Amino acid sequence: MLCLRCGQCCIHLDIFIVNPSSILADGSINPEDQQAMIFKPAGERCPHLAFKPGGSSPLAVCAIHHLHCYRGTPCEQFEQLGPEDAICVMSRYLRDLDEG
Ligand code: SF4
Ligand code: SF4
Numbered sequence: 001m002l003c004l005r006c007g008q009c010c011i012h013l014d015i016f017i018v019n020p021s022s023i024l025a026d027g028s029i030n031p032e033d034q035q036a037m038i039f040k041p042a043g044e045r046c047p048h049l050a051f052k053p054g055g056s057s058p059l060a061v062c063a064i065h066h067l068h069c070y071r072g073t074p075c076e077q078f079e080q081l082g083p084e085d086a087i088c089v090m091s092r093y094l095r096d097l098d099e100g
Contacts, residue, residue, distance in 0.1 A: 001080045002087045007060030008094035009078070010049040014042045018069045027067035037073075 009015075022029050022036040029036040040046050051058035064070045080089060 001082075002085060004088055004091045005054075005059045005061075006057070006088075006091045006095065007049055007051060008091055008098075009088075010046040010060060010062070010075075011044070012042055012094045012097060015040050015046075015078075016074050017046055017048065018064055018073060020047050023064065023067065023069055027064075027069055029069045036069075 016037045017040045018029060019035050019038045022033050048063045050061045050063055052061050070076055
């Protein structure tokens with residue numbers, strides 16, 4: 001899936017994310033830490049989501065994308081059905097939710 005970096009899924013989906021307070025200095029999490037993954041409910045902006053200026057609209061940035069703790073998370077494994085090079089179909093749908 002080609003991500004358009006709209007950030008909509010990081011706001012509008014129920015998902016388990018890395019607990020910001022569980023991230024160690026080296027970017028990993030302690031495997032024994034029972035609180036390392038927390039539930040982020042739909043409609044609540046992920047605390048790791050930021051935006052940076054882009055062309056016509058700001059680009060979503062995941063602050064932990066490059067860290068070891070991100071590996072294997074539901075976010076990393078997130079995909080859609082269909083060809084690998086298909087544009088994300090959720091982006092438009094989730095934007096439309098915003099606009100009601
Ligand atoms: S909704 Fe789709 S395009 Fe937007 S950030 Fe999520 S995966 Fe990327
Ligand atoms: S951890 Fe990153 S990819 Fe996952 S919801 Fe938060 S900002 Fe989005």
